[in-house]
Amino acid sequence: MRRLQNSKEPGMCVSTPQPPAVHSPVTNPPPAHALRPEQRQRLxxxxxxxxxxxxxxxxxxxxxxxxxYRQQDLAREALNNAFDPPPTDASVLFHLPITKRWIEQFTLGLVLIGHCPLRGVVELFCDFFDHEISLGTVHNIVHSAVESARHHNTRYDLSPVRIGAHDQIFQHGQPVLVGVDVxxxxxxVRSLExxxxADTWGVRLLELQDHGLRPDATIADGGRGLRAGQALAWPxxxxxxxxxxALRDLGQLVRFLDNRAYGVIGAGDQQQRRMTRAKRHGRGNTQSKRLALVRQEQDRAITLADDVSVLIGWLRDDTFAVAGxxxxxxxxxxxxxxxxxxxxxxRCPHRIxxxxxxxxxxxxxxxxxxxxLDEQLAAVAKEYEVSPASVRELLEVSALDGRCPATWPRDAELRRRLGARYWSLQNAVADVASQTVRASSVIENLNSRLRGYFFLRRHLGGAYLDLLRFFLxxxxxxxxEHPERVGKSPAxxxxxxxxxxxxxxxxxxxxKRN
Structure with missing residues (x-):
């Protein structure tokens, strides 16, 4: 047989016997893997x-x-989390659906509410939302809201405006004309010119007449073009x-004179120390003469600062005050x-x-x-059939500090004289005082708010100003400070x-959250 297996005769096919197949035994999964969730919970x-x-x-x-033991630890951890959850940042407060429209309005909110530059919007979306947005897209989103903003800006009737405040603010050398209802x-009005x-102001004021703007009066600083333009448009x-x-300039003058007086006082003290050291060495005559000159200059500076402070105090507290x-x-x-x-x-020509x-x-x-103010107080006196002097005195007493002892005798005399008309007359006088406008503080406040937007860009456009006007x-x-304004918009x-x-x-x- 060995010869037959080794022979290689042509035409003969010899097959080599194969070993029998060996089948691996079937392995069952561990009992722990076969346990169902409810069985693990019970365990x-x-x-x-x-x-x-x-x-x-x-x-x-x-x-x-x-x-x-492992199942016991899992159950104990679940109970601890259920009754005393750990304060982790991973807890979800609510889910926010991010859509294209939401991205657009969030972009407007970042620009208008957050004063965020356009490149800052791009970076914020990339860092916190893992969303890439181009600078051009942000620019298009902002400018897509301009047309709707302009529509709302021009649809208001301006006839309720009684006192208007006008001013101009500059951005990169270009004036922005601003007008506000006090x-x-x-x-x-907010236009880049x-x-x-006078011609520019006059044209803008004439355009506002088409929207019903006919105020009783306006208030502005000493700008010549502004006042000349109003004289042409609204004579x-x-x-x-x-x-x-005016009070700002006066206050700066008082501070300058006070600082100069303090400086002269310091120079006098320094000269006094020099004279004391010179006397120790027997050379006090020269220093004493200089000290006398410094003392004279010191007296003049102090007297001037005190006099100017008193005079300006009269202007501030008596002439420019409502009650006076x-x-x-x-x-x-x-x-x-x-x-x-x-x-x-x-004594101080370059400042005074x-x-x-x-x-x-x-x-x-x-x-x-x-x-x-005199006309309004006269109308109140005529309505309540009292003398104008009593009405003006009531205005002055209402402006006094209630902690001052001199206030209450005057108030008691007015109550005795006016009788039952005291309270109603006091309310009428308070309304007149609250409606008296002396300064354009409102528009100065608006200009300060505009500065927070203007510094973000070098050049402004009419579209951007229209959007800002709509938003504000x-x-x-x-x-x-006025409770009646909380929760309400200027419109x-x-x-x-x-x-x-x-x-x-x-x-x-x-x-809106559900």
Whole structure:
């Protein structure tokens, strides 16, 4: 047979026998893998309860004691989390659906509410939302809301505006003309112009007449182009002077003179120390002469600072205050203060001179609010059939500090004299005082808010200004010194009618949690 197996005769096929196939035995999965979830829960509960030893539970379920301990630990951790969950940042407060429309309105919120530059919006989406958005897309989103914003800007009737405040703010050398309703802070003009001359202001004011703007008066600083433009467009509308800028300039003058007086006092003390050291060496005559000159200059500086402070205090507390004498008396006091300041001009001409000239040129404009106040107080006196002097005295007493002992005797005398009309007359006088406008502080506040947007970009456009005007007019006040303004927008205060959220006015649907 060995020869047959080794022979290789042609035409003969010899097959080599194969070994028999060996089948691997079937292995069953471990008993722990076969346990269903409810069986594992029951096992963990028995282990936590301690009804049976761990070894007994492991033997009955055909698992190891290590497996039983692991199920016991999982159940204990689940109970701890259920009754005392750990404070982790991974807890989900609510789910937010991110859509294309949501990205658009969130971009507008970042730009308008958060004062975020366009490149900052791109970076924020990339870092916190893992979403790439191009700079051009952000630019297009912002400018896509301009048309809707312009539509809402032009649909308001401006006839309720009684006192308007006008000013100009500059950005990269270009003036931006701004006009605001004092009562509601509604901005009715904000335009980027090449010039701020009388023709430019006159054209813009004439355009506002088509929307019903016919105020009783306006208030502005000493800008010549602004006042000349209003005289061309609204010749019958008075333009009152802005007390805010006048008091600011006067305050700067007082601080300068005070600082100069302190400087001279310091120089006098230093010269005194020099003379003391010179006397020790027998050379005090020369230093004493210098000290006498310094003391004279010190006395003059202190006297000038005190005199100017007193004069400006009269202007601030008596002439420019709401509660004070009538218009003729204030005019005489104003002229007296200006004359006294002018007499002291040679002592500090480069500081006192410009202030004196500004006060002389703006005399009638700065006191214009007093004439309107006298007319209103006279109307109140006629309505309640009392003397104008009693009404003015009631205004002065209401402005006094209640902690001052001199207030209550005057108040008691007024109550005795007016009788039952005291309370109603006091409310009427308080309304007149609250409606008296002396300064354009409202528009200065608006300009400060605009600065927060202007510094983000070098060049402004009319579209961007229209969008800012829409946003500031329709954004609700979160807080205010006047409780009646909280939760309301300037547009709502102007019209007296509520409106949807500014995001809804632009055509978006704000996110609402269920």
């Amino acid at each position: 963990a509960l028995h282990a936590l309860a301690g009804t049976q030893p761990i070894s007994t539970l492991a033997r009955h379920t055909h698992v190891s004691r290590k497996f039983v 009562a509601s802070t509604f901005c009715y 090449e010039h701020r001359d 019958d509308t008075p333009c009152r002077g802005d007390v805010f800028h 004498p009538d218009h003729p008396t204030r005019g005489q006091l104003f002229d007296f203060v200006v004359a006294e300041l002018e007499s002291r001009e040679p 001179g410009p202030v004196v000239r500004a006060l002389r040129n703006q005399r009638d404009d700065l006191l214009a609010f007093v004439a309107a 007019n329709h954004r609700r006040f979160g807080r205010s 709502q205060l102007l019209t007296g009618c509520s409106h949807p959220h500014w995001v809804e006015l632009l055509g978006y649907q704000p996110f």
